Structures are given as C-alpha cells and as structure tokens.
Amino acid sequence: MTKAKxxxxxxxxxxxxxxxxxxxxxxxxxxxxxxxDELRAELARTxxxxxxxxxxxxxxxxxxxxxxKRLEREQAQVYQTAAGAIIKRFLGVLDDLExxxxxxxxxxxxxxWAEGIELVYRKLVSILESEGVMPxxxxxxxxxxxxxxxxxxxxxxQHESGQIIEALQQGYxxxxxxxRPAVVRxxx
Numbered sequence: 774m775t776k777a778k779x780x781x782x783x784x785x786x787x788x789x790x791x792x793x794x795x796x797x798x799x800x801x802x803x804x805x806x807x808x809x810d811e812l813r814a815e816l817a818r819t820x821x822x823x824x825x826x827x828x829x830x831x832x833x834x835x836x837x838x839x840x841x842k843r844l845e846r847e848q849a850q851v852y853q854t855a856a857g858a859i860i861k862r863f864l865g866v867l868d869d870l871e872x873x874x875x876x877x878x879x880x881x882x883x884x885x886w887a888e889g890i891e892l893v894y895r896k897l898v899s900i901l902e903s904e905g906v907m908p909x910x911x912x913x914x915x916x917x918x919x920x921x922x923x924x925x926x927x928x929x930x931q932h933e934s935g936q937i938i939e940a941l942q943q944g945y946x947x948x949x950x951x952x953r954p955a956v957v958r959x960x961x
Contacts (some may be wrong), residue, residue, distance in 0.1 A: 853948060857950060861952050866897070867901070871943075873887075874891055905948050906947050907946050908945055908946075909921070909951070911944070911957055912937070913937070915935050922944075923957055929961075934961055936960050937959055937960075938959065940956070940957050
C-alpha cells in the first residue's frame with residue numbers, strides 16, 4: 774500500500790468510526806464516571822470507618838494503659854497498707870530494744886549479752902529500712918502536727934517558739950505515710 778492510499782484510508786475510517794463510536798463512548802464514559810463516583814464514595818466511607826476504628830482502638834488502648842497504671846497504684850497502696858499494719862506492731866519491739874540498749878552494762882558478762890541485743894536491734898532496723906520505714910526527723914525541727922504529737926509545751930530560752938526540744942518517742946514514716954507520729958516536747 775502506498776502512502777497516499779494509506780493516508781486516505783485513515784481519513785475515511787475516523788469519519789465513519791466517529792458517528793457509531795461516539796454514542797458507545799459516551800455511554801461507556803458515563804458508566805465509567807458513575808462507577809468511579811461510587812468507588813470514590815465507597816473509599817470515603819471506608820476511610821471514615823477506618824478513622825473511627827483507629828480512634829476507638831487508640832481510645833481503648835489509652836483506657837487500658839490508664840487502667841493498668843491505676844491497678845498498679847492500687848496494688849502498691851494495698852501492699853503498703855498491709856506492710857504498714859504489720860510493721861507498726863514491731864515498732865514497740867524496736868522501742869523496747871532501744872530502751873534496753875540505753876541501760877546496757879558496759880563491762881562484764883552483761884556487756885557480751887548487750888552486744889547480742891545490739892546486733893538484733895541493728896538487724897531489725899535494717900529490715901525496717903529495707904521495707905522503706907524511715908524515722909521522722911525531730912532534732913532542731915519545727916513542730917508539724919502531721920508528723921509530730923506534742924505532749925508538753927515548755928518555756929525555753931535556747932529554742933524558738935514551736936521548735937521541738939526533745940523526742941520522747943521516735944516516729945516513723947513508710948514512704949510518705951506516717952506509721953506513728955513522733956511524741957515530742959515543744960518550746961513555747
């Protein structure tokens with residue numbers, strides 16, 4: 774086929790093909806456009822639903838993390854309360870050991886016995902410290918009704934008003950909680 778014939782055939786074919794293909798193409802384009810619109814709407818619905826699911830999942834995850842933290846705090850609090858109740862019972866024993874050590878003999882057979890009592894006392898103190906029990910500071914401190922219990926108000930020239938003169942009974946803390954307030958004499 775020559776170039777002239779080929780060129781003339783191309784000119785004729787589009788002219789004859791256009792009128793018959795135009796209605797089909799427009800129907801196909803309309804169907805394609807409708808399907809595309811439906812797919813876009815479905816995609817938008819799916820994205821909205823995915824966003825809802827993501828937000829719900831994130832919210833549930835945050836709620837679970839908060840629940841887990843709250844449960845851990847509550848368990849720690851229950852443990853501390855139970856430990857505090859038990860430890861409180863041993864504070865009287867600790868006081869008795871301290872009184873015994875204040876009056877212990879320094880020489881003779883009683884000195885050996887007193888060393889044994891002091892070892893028991895130090896062991897008890899180290900156990901209490903390992904559980905988080907700390908003595909309440911009283912020396913030179915101002916009276917704090919949250920930590921101290923005043924049993925005597927005395928006039929004192931050496932102390933300012935409200936300052937603790939002496940601790941009559943040692944107080945103890947378990948973490949931030951007062952196991953037993955310190956019994957003190959306070960200057961006025």
